[in-house]
Amino acid sequence: MPDRVGLRIVLAEDAALLREGLVGILERAGHDVVAAVGDADALQAYARRERPDIVVTDVRMPPTHTDEGLRAAVAIRAEQPDIAVLVLSAYVAESYVSDLLDSTPVGGAGVGYLLKDRVGHVREFLDSLARVAGGGTVVDPEVVRQLLRRRHDDGPLAALTEREREVLALMAEGRTNGSIAEELVVSEAAVRKHVGSIFAKLPLDPASDRRVSAVLAYLRG
The missing domain is CATH 3.40.50.2300 (Response regulator)
Incomplete structure (x- = not known):
C-alpha cells in the first residue's frame, strides 16, 4: 500500500x-x-x-x-x-x-x-x-446520518436491533470499540457482543475484513 x-x-x-x-x-x-x-x-x-x-x-x-x-x-x-x-x-x-x-x-x-x-x-x-x-x-459522520435518515427499514439491516444499528453507524464513522462504548455509555464488552451479533446477522463477504464488510453493507443499505 x-x-x-x-x-x-x-x-x-x-x-x-x-x-x-x-x-x-x-x-x-x-x-x-x-x-x-x-x-x-x-x-x-x-x-x-x-x-x-x-x-x-x-x-x-x-x-x-x-x-x-x-x-x-x-x-x-x-x-x-x-x-x-x-x-x-x-x-x-x-x-x-x-x-x-x-x-x-x-x-x-x-x-x-x-x-x-x-x-x-x-x-x-x-x-x-x-x-x-x-x-x-x-x-x-454526517454522510452516515443523512444516508440513515433516507433509508427504508428493509433489506438485511432490518434484522438488526436499534442498538445494533447505533453500533454499526458508529463503526461506519471509523470508531473503535472503546470509542463506541464511550459514546453509548456502555461497557466495551457490551459493544463486542453487539458487534458479534451484527456480524452474525449480516451477509458478509467471508474473504474480507468483517468490520469493513459490515460497514459497507450498512452504507449500501
Whole structure:
C-alpha cells in the first residue's frame, strides 16, 4: 500500500481558488499532484493517463454541476479498481454513493467521502487521505446520518436491533470499540457482543475484513 507521503494524486475541483489551495496543502505534505483539473472529463482522462495512487474529487462539476464528479469517480473505479478515491464535497449525493462503495475490491484501494465544511483541520484531511490510499473506508459522520435518515427499514439491516444499528453507524464513522462504548455509555464488552451479533446477522463477504464488510453493507443499505 502507498505510504502516508509521496502519493501520486489527481485532483478535480471546479473552484479555482479551492483547487489551488488543495494543491498547496497536498504538495507541502509531500505528495505529488500530477494533475489538478476543473471538470469530470479531464479527471477521467488524467486518471487513465497518470494512473495515480488516489483521486480526490468534488461531486458537482461542469457542465451541469450536479453529480459529474461522483459519476466520474465510479467510472474510474470500474476501469481501474486499484485507484483509491476520496470524494470531497459540500453535498451528500446518495444516488452514486452505493456504486462507489460497491467498487471497493477486497484488500484493494479504499474509498472516502468527506464534507468540505466539516473538515476542521488540515491534518484531519491528510490523515483521511492516507487511510483511503491505504485501503481504508472513511465516511464523514454526517454522510452516515443523512444516508440513515433516507433509508427504508428493509433489506438485511432490518434484522438488526436499534442498538445494533447505533453500533454499526458508529463503526461506519471509523470508531473503535472503546470509542463506541464511550459514546453509548456502555461497557466495551457490551459493544463486542453487539458487534458479534451484527456480524452474525449480516451477509458478509467471508474473504474480507468483517468490520469493513459490515460497514459497507450498512452504507449500501
